Amino acid sequence: MTTVRITEYLDIDLDNERWTCHVCGKDLASARDNYKTGLVVHERDPKEIYPPIYPTGEFRLTTADGYGLFVEFYCPGCGTMVENELLPEGYPPTYDIELDLDALKAKYMEDHS
Amino acid sequence: MPRDPEALRHWRPEPATRRETEAMVGLERGDFEIYRNKMELVCWEAYQTFSRMGISPMIEAGDAAVGIYTRQGDLAVGIMGTQLHLINASIGIKWMMRWFYEEPSVGIHEGDMFYANDPLYGGIHAPDQILFLPVFWEGELVAWAAAASHETETGASEPGGNPPSAKTRYDEGMLLSPIKIAENYELKADLMEMMENRVRDPRMQTLDTKARAAAVHILERRVHEIIDRKGVDFLIGAMRRMIDEGIAAARAKLSTMNDGTYRTSVFLENAGEGKYGLISCQVEVEKRGDEAFIRFRGSPRVIGGNFNMFPHMMIAMFACYLFQFFFWELPATTGYYEPFHFEFQDGSFFMADPEDATSLGVATHAQVLTGVHVAMEKMKFGSPFHDHVVGSWPGTSNSMATAGIGKDGMPFAAWDQGVPNGIGMGARWDSDGIDVGGFIWCAIGEFLDSEAIEHSFPLLPVFRSVFWKDAVGYGKYRGGRSMNSMYQVHGVPGVAAVSMGGISGRPLAPGLFGGYPSRPCATAFIRNHNLDELVAEHRTPSDVHEAVERVTGDWEVRHQNSGMGMLAEGDMYIGVAPSGPGYGDVLERDPELVMKDLREQAISHRTAREIFHVVYREDNLVVDAEATELARKEERERRLARALPYDQWLSGWLDRRPPDRVMEMYGEWPYGMSTPLTDWEPSAELLDEHVREGGAPRSKPSRY
Structure with a gap:
């Protein structure tokens, strides 16, 4: 099997064209699709992570109300947080890594042949 | 002309x-x-x-x-x-x-x-x-x-x-x-x-x-x-x-990097004084062979705002990523730019009208650059240069200009550059971000001494050369720490104080690979306060947390880009610099590094327990490794229990919208605008051959 590491927590299995978890090996999604489609998702109020510091006012040294929620993407196998985004409510998650899979296969399978 | x-x-x-x-x-x-x-x-x-x-x-x-x-x-x-x-x-x-x-x-x-x-x-x-x-x-x-x-x-x-x-x-x-x-x-x-x-x-x-x-x-x-x-x-x-x-x-x-398209969604949250609300920018880096195409979409020009800019401003700003993080090993030359292409949407804030104010286009291009940075570093991770992956600067700086007549009777208008230069860098693939690393425009800027500030301006730093606790982007590696500061006007009847350029509604730069972004910034004016009593009681605040706890009086919390106000002698203001975004999952942070963070007051006990899920004794900061492992296992299980499969989550998410009060400048939902992209390539030779090749000036009439 030819596996290429793409991010801190994601590999691509080139033989099967699949995203897999680098931590637990869980099969996640087609490598021709957004890896996020194979993850599980949870939204969090940013104030859970960064409680306000200024006691009053709209801008309290944390994300102000209405300016976004943390969308956390976890590996369904091991619960590792693979990615997070601070998105305005309803904004589509970013397709952040769209690789040219054919070029990737040509590059690495050639290297390993 | x-x-x-x-x-x-x-x-x-x-x-x-x-x-x-x-x-x-x-x-x-x-x-x-x-x-x-x-x-x-x-x-x-x-x-x-x-x-x-x-x-x-x-x-x-x-x-x-x-x-x-x-x-x-x-x-x-x-x-x-x-x-x-x-x-x-x-x-x-x-x-x-x-x-x-x-x-x-x-x-x-x-x-x-x-x-x-x-x-x-x-x-x-x-x-x-x-x-x-x-x-x-x-x-x-x-x-x-x-x-x-x-x-x-x-x-x-x-x-x-x-x-x-x-x-x-x-x-x-x-x-x-x-x-x-x-x-x-x-x-x-x-x-x-x-x-x-x-x-x-x-x-x-x-x-x-x-x-x-x-x-x-x-x-x-x-x-x-x-x-x-x-x-x-x-x-x-x-x-x-x-x-x-x-x-x-x-x-x-570039040819060593994996071909593909790398994207970051960036959200600005103001376009000038009083113009607060969301503006999106979808940053895209498409890399093919030994060339890269950098595209910016979704950011309507704001009429009457001053966050607009011109394409060459964004392209010039790209140098601050390119020379700092992509070609760190050779002297800066314009040659590095040659394989890059830039495209902008017509009608976007990158395409200002010549009459527009663009004075804070620098805040825009700094914030947008964080999106370019994150996309390029994601590309870099899959390359032979993965051991140079660094998170982004947190975005624009926050400056508080003060102006008036100084203690020496001379007019002045300037700011403490220590706050902008006191920004933390993004976390790295193998270590925390650099504390007080400089700022996005200049990685080698110095944090000036407090004595220099006291000497140059009618300002007394109450605290200044101290890190801002609980402000970094958390992660396996945390972002670099930044400074927080509080100043008192002294020696003059008053000063004009101008909050400019900053971000207060939300942090800007994303973390990398599950790391959190850092805190946004905001300033506060404090009048009719009790500082003298606190000093007499030896309870002078030493950071923004203590200031909030101890300083009573008339607090005016302001957006970091809220324009000019007046401060009289004795009044105070708080300035904070943004910290660096984090890298990786918080549950992978070495518990001993969390204890180090506590010893260095980079984080609070709440953060150590509730974000990093470390079990330890507060009196001596000794980690219970077994209990920590169990606590983190339980937190991973809780994550899986509360999360939804992507498609199930998405179907409900896409029906929602941000509140109208933050959407005045946003444009079309969800991507801001849909006008065509325009490249920013030369369309004609600038100099004729005679001038290019070293010819002496020819005799010509004046244009006037």
Whole structure:
């Protein structure tokens, strides 16, 4: 099997064209699709992570109300947080890594042949 | 006088001239490398002189740039510092070569110096002022030298140079198309007088202009020494080879990266004083072979705002990523830009109207650059250079300009550059981000001493040289820490205080691979307070958390870009610098690093327990490794229990919208706008062959 590491927590299995978890090996999604489609998702109020510091006012040294929620993407196998985004409510998650899979296969399978 | 939009497209290195190509043939290996290094050292010498002679806090702190350019205006070599100026100075030189070289009423002669800051002529914004010197040898123009830095005052509608309330360019103060401010190496009194007359701090304007002149004189003298020793052809050939090697290095490095498209969604949250709300920018880096296409979508121009800008401003800002993080191993040259392409949407805030205010376009391009940075670092992770992956700077800085009559009776308008330079860098793939790393425009800017601030301004730092607790982006590796500060006005009846450029609604730069972004910033004015009592009780606050707990009085919490207010003697204000975003999952952070964070007061016990899920004794900070492992296992299980499969979550998510109050500037949902992309490539040659190839000026009538 030819596996290429793409991010801190994601590999691509080139033989099967699949995203897999680098931590637990869980099969996640087609490598021709957004890896996020194979993850599980949870939204969090940013104030859970960064409680306000200024006691009053709209801008309290944390994300102000209405300016976004943390969308956390976890590996369904091991619960590792693979990615997070601070998105305005309803904004589509970013397709952040769209690789040219054919070029990737040509590059690495050639290297390993 | 033509503003010449074509010149603004000539950020890319021009094709080599015949003279340059022929001169390169004679270069010997060894000689070239030695003199490339020498020319870089020459730039450092000029930079050091510049930063020691200038008095604006930004120049004193080293936020400055110097570079040596070819006759055509391409950057051969420059140094760290505010790298964007190395690129926008290039555009200014090209404009002058096109419009002044054969203009008999101006001309370009040995001993001349030129000065400019107008974005419509290649500048960034009014405070960023550049001095240019053409370098001659035996009557022939063979090179250019430039020195640039930021003035903290421009005579705008508000002091500080970046007026948050500006609505058109006519609110921005002194905007200069290129002017000849010196002949025969002598500054012209009429034009120096003009500049002094147009700003609130004439002494700073003049001394800083002289500091720039000193810097370019050093460059000229050293270039002359090189020519004297090696010949003029050596210089011309060496400068071109620096550019060509930059081109080759850029293409070689890009070709090692995985082909594909890398994206970041960036959300700004203001467009000027009082204009608060969301603006999106979808940043896309498409890499194919040894080229990359960088596209920006979704950011409607805001009429009457001053976060608009011009494409060349964004392209110049790209230098601050490119030279700091992508080509850290070689001296800066414009050659690195050659394989990159930039595309912008018509009608976006990248495509300002010439009448628009753009004074805080610098905040926009800094914030957008974080998206480019994150996309490029994700690309870098899958390459042989993965061991150089670094998270982004947190975005724009936060400045509080103060202005008035100082303790010495002299007018002043400036700010403590320690706050902007006190920004933490993004976390790295194998370690935490650098504390107080500088700021996005300048990775080597200094954090000035508090004594210097007390000496220069009527401000007493109550606390200043202290890290801001619980502000970093958390992760396996945390972002670099930043400074927080509180000042009291003293020794004068009052000052004008201008909050400008910052981000308060949300953090800007994303973390990498599950790391969190850092906190946003906001300022506070505090009047009628109890500081004297706290001092008497030995309870003087030492950071923003203690200030909130202990300081009573009239607190006015303000957006970091809220414009001018007045502070009387004794009043106080708080300024915070953003910390770096994090890298990786918080549950992977070494528990001993969390204890180190506690010992260094980088985080609170709440953060250690509830974010990092470490179990330890608070009295001695000894970790219970087994209990920590169990706590983290349980937290992973809780994550899986509360999360939804992607498709199930998405179907509910996409039906939701942000509240209307933050959507006034947003445009179309969800991607802001759908107008076509326009590339920003040169569409015509800027100089005719005679001028390009070293010809002397031909006799022409003046345009006037």
